[in-house]
Amino acid sequence: MKTIPVETTINGDSAEFLCHADESLLDVLRDRLGLTGAKEGCGTGDCGACSVMLNGRVVCSCLVLGVEAQGAEVETIEGMANGEELHPLQRIFLEEAALQCGVCTPGILVAAKALLEKNPDPTDTELRYWLAGNLCRCTGYDKIIKAVQTAAAEMRSA
Amino acid sequence: MRYVKPQSFEAAATLLHEEAGIARILAGGTDVLVQLKAEMVEPDLMVDLKHLPGMREIVAEDGGFRVGAAVSGAEMGEHAALKAMWPGVVEGVELIGSSQVQSRATMAGNLCTGSPAGDSVPAMVTAGAVARVQGPDGVRDVPVVDIPTGPGKNSLAKGEFITSILLPARPDTASDAYLRFIPRTEMDIAVSSAAVSLELDSDGVVTAAHVAVGAVAPTVLLVQDAGVALVGSKLDDAAIAGLVAAVEAACNPITDKRGTIEFRTKTAGVLAKRAAHIAYARAGGQA
Numbered sequence: 001m002k003t004i005p006v007e008t009t010i011n012g013d014s015a016e017f018l019c020h021a022d023e024s025l026l027d028v029l030r031d032r033l034g035l036t037g038a039k040e041g042c043g044t045g046d047c048g049a050c051s052v053m054l055n056g057r058v059v060c061s062c063l064v065l066g067v068e069a070q071g072a073e074v075e076t077i078e079g080m081a082n083g084e085e086l087h088p089l090q091r092i093f094l095e096e097a098a099l100q101c102g103v104c105t106p107g108i109l110v111a112a113k114a115l116l117e118k119n120p121d122p123t124d125t126e127l128r129y130w131l132a133g134n135l136c137r138c139t140g141y142d143k144i145i146k147a148v149q150t151a152a153a154e155m156r157s158a
Numbered sequence: 159m160r161y162v163k164p165q166s167f168e169a170a171a172t173l174l175h176e177e178a179g180i181a182r183i184l185a186g187g188t189d190v191l192v193q194l195k196a197e198m199v200e201p202d203l204m205v206d207l208k209h210l211p212g213m214r215e216i217v218a219e220d221g222g223f224r225v226g227a228a229v230s231g232a233e234m235g236e237h238a239a240l241k242a243m244w245p246g247v248v249e250g251v252e253l254i255g256s257s258q259v260q261s262r263a264t265m266a267g268n269l270c271t272g273s274p275a276g277d278s279v280p281a282m283v284t285a286g287a288v289a290r291v292q293g294p295d296g297v298r299d300v301p302v303v304d305i306p307t308g309p310g311k312n313s314l315a316k317g318e319f320i321t322s323i324l325l326p327a328r329p330d331t332a333s334d335a336y337l338r339f340i341p342r343t344e345m346d347i348a349v350s351s352a353a354v355s356l357e358l359d360s361d362g363v364v365t366a367a368h369v370a371v372g373a374v375a376p377t378v379l380l381v382q383d384a385g386v387a388l389v390g391s392k393l394d395d396a397a398i399a400g401l402v403a404a405v406e407a408a409c410n411p412i413t414d415k416r417g418t419i420e421f422r423t424k425t426a427g428v429l430a431k432r433a434a435h436i437a438y439a440r441a442g443g444q445a
């Protein structure tokens with residue numbers, strides 16, 4: 001199968017890559033661009049470990065074709081920190097130990113940030129529904145919900 | 159697999175019509191890319207139409223709304239006027255999948271994929287929604303109820319595809335509602351579902367009613383008798399009993415791991431009853 005050239009923007013920088021027509025954006029990010037923050041948990045849209053932003057909306061990158069990134073704006077977990085300075089969500093996840101193995105964490109951080117940009121003060125119920133597509137096998141979710149709420153409160157007062 | 163973004167609807171129709179192998183349209187990809195990954199369907203041609211005019215727009219038309227075939231569930235949920243006019247349609251769409259799936263999934267994809275449990279389909283049917291279909295011979299308008307023909311099947315001919323779906327105008331004293339039963343709170347496939355759309359007169363008497371059920375037959379069903387049972391009533395017990403009886407009589411489900419024939423039939427009736435009450439209250443009716 002021949003490869004297709006794609007021009008896109010990733011975390012604010014223009015990027016070019018070649019990919020096959022049936023290759024997912026997740027595979028492109030991980031295998032062609034070395035951005036391994038997004039994880040493959042299921043490959044079928046169920047777990048959210050591959051969450052990235054595409055044109056301002058959170059998507060499962062396993063259910064986007066790499067070729068669909070042509071002309072689009074992609075944001076990944078790699079772009080969340082400001083240089084050495086972690087995003088409040090990232091820092092508080094570490095401080096409050098809202099992760100164990102960490103496989104779900106990049107996806108949860110990307111999805112949670114997307115929610116807080118729309119709704120800076122979600123209820124726990126809203127947050128749990130919003131994150132229903134991000135599965136975590138380790139934490140039991142409570143610590144995740146608490147950490148996002150702590151970060152949300154800090155971001156509101158900033 | 160070839161990936162093509164045609165320059166026009168006509169070019170897309172020709173391309174799809176002439177394709178000798180398996181062709182699919184890529185809307186949100188939340189069904190078609192899952193099937194690709196699972197090697198259930200391995201298309202030779204994937205046609206992306208999302209960039210074509212009107213595909214991503216919701217526009218007012220004749221007092222209703224025309225929703226482009228590539229508009230996502232999230233975009234519909236953010237459209238206040240659309241939600242106010244057709245809350246049941248929008249709540250059906252918004253039940254599809256997670257936040258991530260909502261960013262991509264479309265009503266047209268949900269319809270064309272042909273699942274008997276498609277969450278946006280019953281309320282589109284009760285709304286009298288009409289799909290605009292482009293094909294090699296031009297454009298035609300097809301009622302949504304006529305599109306699905308069985309699990310994984312639809313009535314579109316080779317080369318045909320949906321460019322938009324019209325949700326028609328309706329009076330102020332009218333509304334709709336959609337409910338599904340799932341054993342979890344999120345991220346599951348309906349065991350049964352029901353949509354009801356009602357119009358009331360100034361006294362709160364139902365003047366028109368449409369009822370559709372999902373996951374209880376090979377396709378979503380419009381149950382005419384169930385709507386008839388509500389007309390002339392204010393949803394009194396006798397009218398509701400008629401609705402439930404008509405729904406149960408129309409059900410023709412299967413037993414599988416999600417539910418038995420008996421369970422699906424019973425819950426479809428209960429959901430239709432509850433959806434009728436919600437639609438009635440939304441339409442301003444006071445029983």
Ligand SMILES: Cc1cc2nc3c(=O)[nH]c(=O)nc-3n(C[C@H](O)[C@H](O)[C@H](O)COP(=O)(O)OP(=O)(O)OC[C@H]3O[C@@H](n4cnc5c(N)ncnc54)[C@H](O)[C@@H]3O)c2cc1C
Nearest residue numbers: 045183185186187188189190255264267268270276277320
């Ligand atoms: C994690 C997850 C959860 C889900 N949960 C639900 C749920 O709760 N309820 C539910 O109903 N579904 C659910 N789905 C299934 C799916 O998300 C929906 O059916 C969705 O609406 C499909 O839309 P799409 O735009 O992604 O379609 P695509 O996958 O892009 O296309 C689906 C099919 O429709 C055809 N098609 C698409 N657009 C057109 C068009 N304009 N004209 C003609 N044919 C077209 C394609 O060729 C393809 O065969 C879920 C899927 C996932 C991955």
Ligand code: FES
Nearest residue numbers: 041042043048062
């Ligand atoms: S890997 Fe994409 S949702 Fe699981």
Ligand code: FES
Nearest residue numbers: 100104136137138
């Ligand atoms: S921390 Fe292990 S899956 Fe969430």
